[in-house]
Amino acid sequence: MSESVRAFERGLRVIRSFTAEAPEQTLAEVARATELNRATARRFLMTLEELGYVRRVGDRFALSPRVLDLGYAYVSSFGVPQLALPYLETLSERVSEASSVGVLDDTEVVYVARVPAKRVMTVSIGLGTRFPAYRTSLGRALLAALPDAEATAIFARSDRRDPTPRTVDDPDELRTRLSEVRERGYALVDQELEIGVRSIAAPLRDATGRTVAAVNVSTHVNRTGKQELQQRFVPALLRAAADIEHALANRPN
Amino acid sequence: MSESVRAFERGLRVIRSFTAEAPEQTLAEVARATELNRATARRFLMTLEELGYVRRVGDRFALSPRVLDLGYAYVSSFGVPQLALPYLETLSERVSEASSVGVLDDTEVVYVARVPAKRVMTVSIGLGTRFPAYRTSLGRALLAALPDAEATAIFARSDRRDPTPRTVDDPDELRTRLSEVRERGYALVDQELEIGVRSIAAPLRDATGRTVAAVNVSTHVNRTGKQELQQRFVPALLRAAADIEHALANRPN
Structure with a gap:
């Protein structure tokens, strides 16, 4: 799998880790749910936040409605x-x-x-x-x-x-x-x-x-x-x- | 912008290039709509196809229902x-x-x-x-x-x-x-x-x-x-x- 394929797949995995049971997650929870290490999970959360697909709620993260656009x-x-x-x-x-x-x-x-x-x-x-x-x-x-x-x-x-x-x-x-x-x-x-x-x-x-x-x-x-x-x-x-x-x-x- | 951020942003841009007006696109059309060169557009279409988010319809591409999961x-x-x-x-x-x-x-x-x-x-x-x-x-x-x-x-x-x-x-x-x-x-x-x-x-x-x-x-x-x-x-x-x-x-x- 090429680097960009992997990056893309991981970003989508982070989006899909938010569910009805886990609507707001800490960095540690996202890392656990996606089976990524914390540094990688953090990088993807930052990316998604920068692009407007994730927002912060205190020390937690949640999806933003921009995800609906997809x-x-x-x-x-x-x-x-x-x-x-x-x-x-x-x-x-x-x-x-x-x-x-x-x-x-x-x-x-x-x-x-x-x-x-x-x-x-x-x-x-x-x-x-x-x-x-x-x-x-x-x-x-x-x-x-x-x-x-x-x-x-x-x-x-x-x-x-x-x-x-x-x-x-x-x-x-x-x-x-x-x-x-x-x-x-x-x-x-x-x-x-x-x-x-x-x-x-x-x-x-x-x-x-x-x-x-x-x-x-x-x-x-x-x-x-x-x-x-x-x-x-x-x-x-x-x-x-x-x-x-x-x-x-x-x-x- | 880091490499993975860019990769992720481009992948999402490819998804969003499919619209009611352009439901099925050739590689050239995707490249034009996303302002990516053909080689890059092709790489992302392949990635999306591999992940099940894009499907081929003859020589064209279309989104697959997996996109709804997002x-x-x-x-x-x-x-x-x-x-x-x-x-x-x-x-x-x-x-x-x-x-x-x-x-x-x-x-x-x-x-x-x-x-x-x-x-x-x-x-x-x-x-x-x-x-x-x-x-x-x-x-x-x-x-x-x-x-x-x-x-x-x-x-x-x-x-x-x-x-x-x-x-x-x-x-x-x-x-x-x-x-x-x-x-x-x-x-x-x-x-x-x-x-x-x-x-x-x-x-x-x-x-x-x-x-x-x-x-x-x-x-x-x-x-x-x-x-x-x-x-x-x-x-x-x-x-x-x-x-x-x-x-x-x-x-x-």
Whole structure:
């Protein structure tokens, strides 16, 4: 690894050492979390402070909102999240549940847009949240767009800890599910991520037919039966997906 | 500037060169946008690709969703956005308008949480959006928490291009407005950011009394008269602010 690659990787590691559990850290804490020695950790904290990405709070350090600019660069350059948002709003309104757009990043699905349900206190999933793709509806819709061999390889290197009793745990079973997704045009995942949570997702294709993202709606088994999910939610989902694809195909550029 | 600082700054500059207008760039385009020579730009693109932050699309480069992790580090370590979200939902529901939480970053206010209005097709403002603080309600609520001298200094170095006929353009006038904010407990900004847009904002203080963010509701002059804004929206806003402050004071950590 070249010197500049290493420097860059370390700087990013320092940014990512700040979490909900460690929002403000001393130099010693950053050094421990990043596995850098104190001198190096200090140098990177100074760099980040100089560039406006880190601020001091007494003898501690915290991230500054400038860090958001980096995530914003992704969201605005990808474009799909902003374009999809009004359609997610309509979808969430129709089914009174949260809806999201996600993309595949290696073995995981990452949420890039989300509209919460009308009801207060729903499951709190934010932008940037990640889950193993193979056990979520967004992930299944995305994996179904890949050749089986590739999807199976992703499954093989996925984080498969903490399955529910319903989680797919075999590549053959996954292949069967993915072929169902291709046939039906949507994925339905029933409590494979978490007991109680059911979700449906449809792929989003650009004008060339390439799947670039997926859109989903999730609900709780106590709120929505499987029949209602299929008879009322699926058409609303597919309508939203078609609207977003239409907008994608017609965007300028 | 040390070598590692420079390396880090350049890497971040490459990330930020990807925008809504330039979502996919060739090496030459990245070099031009970042003012780096081609060899250096190439080295940083390779680094970013190696670390999973950039992906290739034919002979072009694009950001990968891993970049979102960086913004996510800020949102989750700051904590206020996630904590505020359910209260923003209630607030938006009550007034049928979008509500947001913002923080001050030098001269600008940055949106760190947002709940859209129920109505489809509202003004599309995403997380990470920035506006000059002095001409927005969020910014005024935040500037009012600072000593006048500091607020005036921020005003002096703010981007003051493209004012509307109503935008404050004088430090004395700003000071008067800020003292009104302190007296009333909220800021009302009437078409100073954009003609047609009115918004109100209240500060969010942590348990120590320090203002850490602000919460706002914005509306359009055609939808909401000034009287309704003050009689119906302001109490809803202040209620949301009090609820968020209560949650802030009682969070574990």
